[in-house]
Amino acid sequence: MHTNLKKPKMRHLFAIAILMIAVSCSNSNSPDAKKTATSEVNTAAIKTIRLHVTGMTCEGCENTVKDAVTAVEGVTGAETSYVKELAVITYDSTLTTESDLSKVIDELGYKVEGPAPDNNESSQ
Numbered sequence: 652m653h654t655n656l657k658k659p660k661m662r663h664l665f666a667i668a669i670l671m672i673a674v675s676c677s678n679s680n681s682p683d684a685k686k687t688a689t690s691e692v693n694t695a696a697i698k699t700i701r702l703h704v705t706g707m708t709c710e711g712c713e714n715t716v717k718d719a720v721t722a723v724e725g726v727t728g729a730e731t732s733y734v735k736e737l738a739v740i741t742y743d744s745t746l747t748t749e750s751d752l753s754k755v756i757d758e759l760g761y762k763v764e765g766p767a768p769d770n771n772e773s774s775q
């Protein structure tokens with residue numbers, strides 16, 4: 652096994668790959684990770700919806716859902732909670748719709764059960 656040491660570059664690349672996987676999995680909630688909103692966003696059409704989402708089991712799931720909906724054109728903000736089975740999404744209703752956003756989440760393998768009741772918030 653001594654011959655393995657002859658390829659430090661390969662080992663280095665491998666280490667980077669492992670690191671990237673680790674980082675993408677443990678990417679904890681960073682509230683500052685907001686994307687700059689496009690200038691086309693029409694503030695008068697901004698809506699906030701609360702969706703009941705099942706299937707999320709950890710912070711990784713939360714981030715997967717959050718990142719996916721944030722990437723949708725017109726979405727200006729998203730918060731997700733696997734504990735509350737909740738996704739709160741703020742978006743420009745002239746650019747996307749609740750059903751579009753639900754579809755994005757469904758396609759990730761999670762399930763949008765419908766609108767989340769407001770009283771979910773008190774059951775912390």
Ligand SMILES: [Cu+2]
Pocket residue numbers: 707708709710711712713
């Ligand atoms: Cu998860």
